[in-house]
Amino acid sequence: xxxxxxxxxxxxxxxxxxxxxxxxxxxxxxxxxxxxxxxxxxxxxxxxxxxxxxxxxxxxxxxxxxxxxxxxxxxxxxxxxxxxxxxxxxxxxxxxxxxxxxxxxxxxxxxxxxxxxxxxxxxxxxxxxxxxxxxxxxxxxxxxxxxxxxxxxxxxxxxxxxxxxxxxxxxxxxxxxxxxxxxxxxxxxxxxxxxxxx
Amino acid sequence: xxxxxxxxxxxxxxxxxxxxxxxxxxxxxxxxxxxxxxxxxxxxxxxxxxxxxxxxxxxxxxxxxxxxxxxxxxxxxxxxxxxxxxxxxxxxxxxxxxxxxxxxxxxxxxxxxxxxxxxxxxxxxxxxxxxxxxxxxxxxxxxxxxxxxxxxxxxxxxxxxxxxxxxxxxxxxxxxxxxxxxxxxxxxxxxxxxxxxxxxxxxxxxxxxxxxx
Amino acid sequence: xxxxxxxxxxxxxxxxxxxxxxxxxxxxxxxxxxxxxxxxxxxxxxxxxxxxxxxxxxxxxxxxxxxxxxxxxxxxxxxxxxxxxxxxxxxxxxxxxxxxxxxxxxxxxxxxxxxxxxxxxxxxxxxxxxxxxxxxxxxxxxxxxxxxxxxxxxxxxxxxxxxxxxxxxxxxxxxxxxxxxxxxxxxxxxxxxxxxxxxxxxxxxxxxxxxxxxxxxxxxxxxxxxxxxxxxxxxxxxxxxxxxxxxxxxxxxxxxxxxxxxxxxxxxxxxxxxxxxxxxxxxxxxxxxxxxxxxxxxxxxxxxxxxxxxxxxxxxxxxxxxxxxxxxxxxxxxxxxxxxxxxxxxxxxxxxxx
Numbered sequence: 001x002x003x004x005x006x007x008x009x010x011x012x013x014x015x016x017x018x019x020x021x022x023x024x025x026x027x028x029x030x031x032x033x034x035x036x037x038x039x040x041x042x043x044x045x046x047x048x049x050x051x052x053x054x055x056x057x058x059x060x061x062x063x064x065x066x067x068x069x070x071x072x073x074x075x076x077x078x079x080x081x082x083x084x085x086x087x088x089x090x091x092x093x094x095x096x097x098x099x100x101x102x103x104x105x106x107x108x109x110x111x112x113x114x115x116x117x118x119x120x121x122x123x124x125x126x127x128x129x130x131x132x133x134x135x136x137x138x139x140x141x142x143x144x145x146x147x148x149x150x151x152x153x154x155x156x157x158x159x160x161x162x163x164x165x166x167x168x169x170x171x172x173x174x175x176x177x178x179x180x181x182x183x184x185x186x187x188x189x190x191x192x193x194x195x196x197x198x
Numbered sequence: 199x200x201x202x203x204x205x206x207x208x209x210x211x212x213x214x215x216x217x218x219x220x221x222x223x224x225x226x227x228x229x230x231x232x233x234x235x236x237x238x239x240x241x242x243x244x245x246x247x248x249x250x251x252x253x254x255x256x257x258x259x260x261x262x263x264x265x266x267x268x269x270x271x272x273x274x275x276x277x278x279x280x281x282x283x284x285x286x287x288x289x290x291x292x293x294x295x296x297x298x299x300x301x302x303x304x305x306x307x308x309x310x311x312x313x314x315x316x317x318x319x320x321x322x323x324x325x326x327x328x329x330x331x332x333x334x335x336x337x338x339x340x341x342x343x344x345x346x347x348x349x350x351x352x353x354x355x356x357x358x359x360x361x362x363x364x365x366x367x368x369x370x371x372x373x374x375x376x377x378x379x380x381x382x383x384x385x386x387x388x389x390x391x392x393x394x395x396x397x398x399x400x401x402x403x404x405x406x407x408x409x410x411x
Numbered sequence: 412x413x414x415x416x417x418x419x420x421x422x423x424x425x426x427x428x429x430x431x432x433x434x435x436x437x438x439x440x441x442x443x444x445x446x447x448x449x450x451x452x453x454x455x456x457x458x459x460x461x462x463x464x465x466x467x468x469x470x471x472x473x474x475x476x477x478x479x480x481x482x483x484x485x486x487x488x489x490x491x492x493x494x495x496x497x498x499x500x501x502x503x504x505x506x507x508x509x510x511x512x513x514x515x516x517x518x519x520x521x522x523x524x525x526x527x528x529x530x531x532x533x534x535x536x537x538x539x540x541x542x543x544x545x546x547x548x549x550x551x552x553x554x555x556x557x558x559x560x561x562x563x564x565x566x567x568x569x570x571x572x573x574x575x576x577x578x579x580x581x582x583x584x585x586x587x588x589x590x591x592x593x594x595x596x597x598x599x600x601x602x603x604x605x606x607x608x609x610x611x612x613x614x615x616x617x618x619x620x621x622x623x624x625x626x627x628x629x630x631x632x633x634x635x636x637x638x639x640x641x642x643x644x645x646x647x648x649x650x651x652x653x654x655x656x657x658x659x660x661x662x663x664x665x666x667x668x669x670x671x672x673x674x675x676x677x678x679x680x681x682x683x684x685x686x687x688x689x690x691x692x693x694x695x696x697x698x699x700x701x702x703x704x705x706x707x708x709x710x711x712x713x714x715x716x717x718x719x720x721x722x723x724x725x726x727x728x729x730x731x732x733x734x735x736x737x738x739x740x741x742x743x744x745x746x747x748x749x750x751x752x753x754x755x756x757x758x759x760x761x762x763x764x765x
Contacts, residue, residue: 034247041245091256093275096722100278102595115733118278118395128733138234146594152275153726164729167275173593174286175231181516181590188515188534189508195537196495197506198545 093167095119095154099126103147108132111143115151135168142170204402205363206306209277211284213267213383215296219251222262232286258283281391288380297376298351299383301390303398304370306360307406314410315365321409322357351375355401369405371398414559414749416612420650421445421454422678422706423740428481429678429706430455431619431650433610435749436558439464440565441489442474442608442619443482447740453485454740456492466492472553472565473542474500476621477605478530481680487532490542499537499544500553504575504604506546509582516589527595547606548575550640561749562613568642569607569623571635578604602653603632609641615752616643618668620652625661633661637668645670648745648754654680655688655696665699674754675703676743693765706741707761
């Protein structure tokens with residue numbers, strides 16, 4: 001990386017600073033702590049680096065000033081161009097089919113599941129056997145009878161190559177305490193008892 | 199069948215209320231079992247300051263300020279997972295004050311030819327009528343709204359030419375609901391989900407059917 | 412004077428779901444619900460709407476025989492249309508605290524799969540509509556009246572009090588097992604707290620066996636029915652219990668309670684690789700009667716027409732084996748006149764005689 005002395009080096013103008021942070025900065029006077037945090041979070045600059053904040057008339061620019069001998073790095077914060085601006089990710093999976101599944105049985109090799117298609121828009125079930133090694137190691141502990149998962153099958157574009165792919169992810173709900181669950185039960189029970197029982 | 203297709207999509211769920219941004223940390227999500235621990239460790243663009251929390255995982259990004267919570271995903275495969283995450287977070291933070299929720303689906307619909315895009319954008323604003331006012335009128339942004347009964351909120355559709363993809367039509371559907379509590383937010387989010395999701399794609403089909411001459 | 416009677420049994424082609432409708436004159440009893448796989452609407456509701464039945468005034472009873480998915484899907488759609496004129500009849504096991512607690516844990520709308528969601532939705536709607544709810548057990552008479560000189564009696568043969576006790580123990584066990592919020596309840600036995608209903612029209616006896624199973628004890632399941640004070644012999648129309656499975660069969664009941672060559676009605680059930688009735692089940696049933704009607708033929712799946720051929724191709728290339736989806740459904744429709752019940756049988760959709 002090289003840059004002329006005292007000229008902002010536009011680190012990567014693809015980095016569009018989140019509007020939330022931009023607003024925060026606009027309201028403040030130059031704040032070294034804030035610049036340091038931004039530099040750290042978005043430029044990967046080391047913790048002890050000195051930073052300086054600079055506000056331009058048209059755009060807001062942050063400078064990172066590591067030392068006299070090294071080039072100045074910066075990040076240009078652009079105002080959002082319009083409401084429909086989205087950034088494309090390379091590894092986005094575009095599903096052609098998506099199911100919500102529930103595990104009905106499993107072995108050391110595979111899981112058996114009932115599936116409801118999210119795309120077909122109806123509640124008819126399908127059934128599938130899925131090899132266990134399609135499931136991420138970090139989700140293995142969720143493989144139990146009755147566990148709910150989401151399964152997308154489609155295409156992923158990676159480095160210009162389009163390839164077929166499939167993604168399974170188990171549902172994660174909060175780990176609640178027993179007291180919390182009992183409170184929920186109690187709340188439900190009073191509704192249940194309040195029905196028009198004859 | 200149209201040769202056109204959706205090239206880019208996003209779901210965002212926006213909550214208006216009173217939040218403590220500092221809570222919203224990847225490590226907190228993982229400690230509560232809501233995301234994988236490896237995801238918490240590799241969160242990017244993390245910025246947690248006094249009144250702001252911002253971070254990204256591969257499949258979503260979160261922004262929280264004291265009055266607004268926003269979660270986005272550009273990955274349609276993760277829509278339900280993002281929904282469950284929001285529900286899970288506010289099942290834990292069930293006493294968070296909340297006044298409104300917006301569930302937004304956005305699609306950038308790639309048209310095969312510039313003429314086809316022009317045709318939809320001209321038709322949708324009835325361009326002839328604007329030619330007496332402007333020399334060369336063109337669609338900038340059109341939004342149409344319908345209110346829900348009893349001040350419950352509104353549905354909104356916004357149509358623009360895409361600034362992200364070439365020859366693209368941008369369509370956003372927004373289900374805005376006025377709410378009173380986190381509990382109500384979760385109930386509405388979960389029970390209206392299927393309808394919100396389906397009506398976005400139905401809206402795209404109907405717009406194209408009606409205006410693509 | 413005419414008093415038309417109809418018994419219709421519905422089942423969808425995915426071999427998942429059962430519902431029975433009974434018409435007595437202009438009133439209806441809806442027993443369980445299943446979905447039309449094409450529209451996701453409750454099949455009995457669609458049928459009643461098609462006939463122009465006013466649910467608010469003409470549905471006297473709505474019955475949930477037990478809480479399994481294949482019997483309660485779409486039931487909430489019916490509850491939504493009913494008012495305080497209708498009595499929602501449930502097995503007494505479902506009135507218990509153990510059951511409420513179980514629903515309390517699983518009261519979340521995240522998943523489309525479990526019948527528990529449907530039940531929680533039903534509880535919400537019962538709250539709104541203030542529909543009357545009654546819990547029933549063995550030997551209760553639901554209704555006994557005369558219409559145009561015809562004697563009508565509707566009574567409950569099951570669950571026995573012992574079956575209810577066993578169900579409650581099971582619910583308590585589920586309470587512990589399914590505390591984990593990420594698990595929904597699958598394959599929730601037992602079936603022997605199911606409500607079995609007997610309908611007597613003059614001397615004609617009709618028994619609807621729900622999913623009641625046979626159990627070793629004398630005071631549970633089908634053995635308990637054999638000792639029921641309300642039980643009438645000579646039953647000529649029987650909704651075969653538990654999709655014709657061998658564990659729904661009780662020798663004494665089939666030998667001594669069912670009439671010779673009775674009309675057998677059944678729906679199939681399928682999940683994963685398991686399917687009932689099995690071939691041996693059909694053979695067994697056929698040793699008792701020639702008149703066996705099923706809502707769909709288990710051996711002829713319909714291809715999934717909702718998904719494009721292109722998608723199917725990709726799934727195949729990824730070696731994803733999805734079993735075909737079924738989009739059709741069947742109805743076995745029995746109609747007659749109360750004073751002289753001799754069924755006219757119509758087979759609609761996928762329904763057939765075995």
